[in-house]
Amino acid sequence: MSANTNFQPKIIVFACENSGWLASEHAAELALSYPEKVELIKIPCSGKIDVLFFMKALEKADGTIVMACQKENCKFIKGNIRAAQRVKQTENLLKEIGVEPERVGIHYLAANMGQKFVEIVQNFYDKIRELGPNPGKVIK
Amino acid sequence: MENNTRIGVFFCSCNGKITEKVDYGQITSEIKKLPQVEYVRDSQNLCAHLEGELICKEITKNQLNRIVVIGCARAREEGFFKEVLQKAGVNPHLLSMVNILEECSSVHGKSAQSAAKALELAKMGVARAGKLEEISCGEYSVNRTVLVLGGGLAGMETALQAAARGHKVILAEKEDKLGGRLARVNSIIGVDRNPAELLDEKVKAVTTNPSIEVRTGTRLGDLDGNIGGYTAWLVKGDSETPVDVGAIVAATGVQTIYCPVKYGLSIADNVIGQMKLERLLADGKDFTGKNISLVIGKTTEEFNLSFVIAVKNALLLRKKFNATVNVFYTNIKVGGDNWEKMYTEARDAGVNFFKFDEGIEITANNGEILIDYEDPFIRGKIPGPFTITSDYIVLPEELVPADGTEDLAKVLRIDLGPKSFFSIDNAHILPEMTSRDGIYLVGSCQSPGFVMDIQISARAVAEEIFRKLYADQVSVELTQPYVDASKCVVCLTCYRCCPHGAITIEHGEQFDNLYKSAAQMNPMVCRRCGICAAECPGKAIQLPDYTDDQVLAQLEAMEV
Numbered sequence: 053m054s055a056n057t058n059f060q061p062k063i064i065v066f067a068c069e070n071s072g073w074l075a076s077e078h079a080a081e082l083a084l085s086y087p088e089k090v091e092l093i094k095i096p097c098s099g100k101i102d103v104l105f106f107m108k109a110l111e112k113a114d115g116t117i118v119m120a121c122q123k124e125n126c127k128f129i130k131g132n133i134r135a136a137q138r139v140k141q142t143e144n145l146l147k148e149i150g151v152e153p154e155r156v157g158i159h160y161l162a163a164n165m166g167q168k169f170v171e172i173v174q175n176f177y178d179k180i181r182e183l184g185p186n187p188g189k190v191i192k
Numbered sequence: 193m194e195n196n197t198r199i200g201v202f203f204c205s206c207n208g209k210i211t212e213k214v215d216y217g218q219i220t221s222e223i224k225k226l227p228q229v230e231y232v233r234d235s236q237n238l239c240a241h242l243e244g245e246l247i248c249k250e251i252t253k254n255q256l257n258r259i260v261v262i263g264c265a266r267a268r269e270e271g272f273f274k275e276v277l278q279k280a281g282v283n284p285h286l287l288s289m290v291n292i293l294e295e296c297s298s299v300h301g302k303s304a305q306s307a308a309k310a311l312e313l314a315k316m317g318v319a320r321a322g323k324l325e326e327i328s329c330g331e332y333s334v335n336r337t338v339l340v341l342g343g344g345l346a347g348m349e350t351a352l353q354a355a356a357r358g359h360k361v362i363l364a365e366k367e368d369k370l371g372g373r374l375a376r377v378n379s380i381i382g383v384d385r386n387p388a389e390l391l392d393e394k395v396k397a398v399t400t401n402p403s404i405e406v407r408t409g410t411r412l413g414d415l416d417g418n419i420g421g422y423t424a425w426l427v428k429g430d431s432e433t434p435v436d437v438g439a440i441v442a443a444t445g446v447q448t449i450y451c452p453v454k455y456g457l458s459i460a461d462n463v464i465g466q467m468k469l470e471r472l473l474a475d476g477k478d479f480t481g482k483n484i485s486l487v488i489g490k491t492t493e494e495f496n497l498s499f500v501i502a503v504k505n506a507l508l509l510r511k512k513f514n515a516t517v518n519v520f521y522t523n524i525k526v527g528g529d530n531w532e533k534m535y536t537e538a539r540d541a542g543v544n545f546f547k548f549d550e551g552i553e554i555t556a557n558n559g560e561i562l563i564d565y566e567d568p569f570i571r572g573k574i575p576g577p578f579t580i581t582s583d584y585i586v587l588p589e590e591l592v593p594a595d596g597t598e599d600l601a602k603v604l605r606i607d608l609g610p611k612s613f614f615s616i617d618n619a620h621i622l623p624e625m626t627s628r629d630g631i632y633l634v635g636s637c638q639s640p641g642f643v644m645d646i647q648i649s650a651r652a653v654a655e656e657i658f659r660k661l662y663a664d665q666v667s668v669e670l671t672q673p674y675v676d677a678s679k680c681v682v683c684l685t686c687y688r689c690c691p692h693g694a695i696t697i698e699h700g701e702q703f704d705n706l707y708k709s710a711a712q713m714n715p716m717v718c719r720r721c722g723i724c725a726a727e728c729p730g731k732a733i734q735l736p737d738y739t740d741d742q743v744l745a746q747l748e749a750m751e752v
Binding site: 112 | 266723727
């Protein structure tokens with residue numbers, strides 16, 4: 053448990069154009085709310101996610117996730133499988149450099165799951181909050 | 193372009209929807225301080241028509257070459273702004289949209305934090321805009337010939353539809369005459385035509401059409417190339433001839449396996465399969481006053497075809513021959529246009545429906561069929577089993593893809609889906625499409641279907657082919673990933689991971705590396721998923737609009 057209860061983690065969400073991004077729009081339509089320090093970056097498919105993106109994101113944020121289409125339902129057939137592999141690769145890298153591998157993750161949802169989007173973001177936010185600040189973050 | 197990047201930032205308050213939560217004044221002053229930003233404008237409603245013209249004017253006046261729209265980022269609005277940019281003479285891909293509406297004002301309350309987030313989003317958008325690249329269009333000469341595999345109704349219908357849209361068609365049928373399975377059917381659900389007549393009409397239309405070339409006894413041996421430039425090797429007997437085609441339609445259909453042993457029966461005159469019943473009815477066999485039992489379900493529940501056919505024939509036998517008809521079923525799957533009605537009609541006409549789950553035993557005894565079954569609903573009150581005596585028993589057949597579907601899938605490089613039928617790509621796009629552009633599926637080869645569906649999908653496929661190959665020269669937006677040949681080591685990673693087969697390895701002096709070759713993406717096939725770009729170990733591949741530079745610039749612009 054983090055000593056600082058006021059700690060507000062920053063989360064970067066890489067959202068697949070066909071699911072996560074649309075789900076965030078759906079969440080907005082439903083007038084749901086999630087923490088402010090969650091930023092979205094649009095990618096054309098979760099398969100576009102790169103270890104480099106994750107690592108760069110972790111320079112700025114406390115946690116990062118990729119939102120992919122449901123399993124077996126990727127528009128590009130195996131993009132979400134690739135993304136899961138990439139997440140695993142990043143986890144290994146993080147372990148090596150002594151950062152908690154839980155700071156990166158992949159979540160599956162569909163375009164009409166605004167509620168689920170908020171749930172995922174909130175849960176991840178809470179998890180990172182408990183983990184505390186990212187030790188690898190660049191401090192200005 | 194590097195030095196004279198002039199960014200124009202347009203704010204939209206979406207009729208006050210955004211500004212009630214987020215204060216644009218502060219963001220505007222911050223954005224103005226950013227380098228390269230030459231012009232900033234506030235607006236009530238940017239997507240109004242007049243505003244579009246105003247943006248056009250401002251772009252020319254201030255010589256802007258990158259546009260950032262801050263407001264929402266929906267696909268519809270994006271299309272509108274791209275049009276505006278095109279009108280102003282700026283490449284439509286030099287547009288960066290920032291979604292303040294949905295990412296900030298709709299989901300957060302008015303607070304210092306949400307204001308900070310809005311500013312951050314705006315900065316990210318501007319940072320991305322600085323890295324945007326132009327995307328041009330390319331002219332490609334394509335072959336417009338369509339190769340249709342399978343001369344059943346689906347194949348013929350597609351051939352006719354494609355021919356009507358000006359394509360040359362080669363219709364390859366592996367048997368020695370056209371017709372397929374429809375020739376063996378008595379009546380068609382939902383189509384008020386005699387199948388034989390319908391088939392004759394289609395065969396006549398196909399054979400007399402000057403732009404359709406029918407090749408019987410022919411199958412596809414091998415395939416090379418991509419949409420607009422396939423080379424197909426057609427095998428006839430021992431000879432193999434290459435033909436150049438632009439698109440391929442698989443309409444290879446389904447086949448049935450009749451297996452009475454599964455129900456503990458041997459082959460006999462009064463034990464018949466569904467297709468045999470159709471044949472007998474078409475031949476005019478008299479069933480007057482007979483007692484006929486139909487069994488559906490148990491092992492054939494994957495597709496609703498056998499259910500609907502059973503109900504159709506039960507109704508027909510009852511009405512035409514006044515026969516006693518019993519239908520034994522585990523489930524009745526008749527969801528579809530008018531099928532439910534057909535089912536109720538069958539009940540009203542006096543067809544007996546008996547439900548069973550596991551307990552059914554069928555025995556043949558001196559030309560009579562004894563069916564012992566247990567009703568799962570009244571089992572508790574009136575213990576079974578009940579026995580029903582019949583003159584005929586009609587068993588469902590197993591539906592499996594036509595012979596050679598698996599080999600064909602390998603040749604076409606597409607996947608097989610459930611029950612080893614051809615896999616339809618997925619729910620995101622048209623069901624007739626496969627994972628490769630230029631290869632389409634019609635009819636029962638993707639899952640056993642109905643005649644009326646075939647007619648619709650044949651039209652959809654012909655329309656899709658026409659959309660792609662509308663002329664001998666087609667203009668394609670070059671949005672496919674591009675390869676930096678000096679970084680490419682021809683490791684084939686991208687080639688292996690591309691889900692659409694869009695990547696080829698090209699050789700030539702222009703490629704600046706040791707191997708004088710590099711991976712190249714075909715813009716007509718590529719669907720811009722970016723998997724290759726992410727997978728490339730040498731970072732040689734970049735996906736336009738989502739290059740590493742652009743994404744990293746966004747991350748860079750973010751506050752810690």
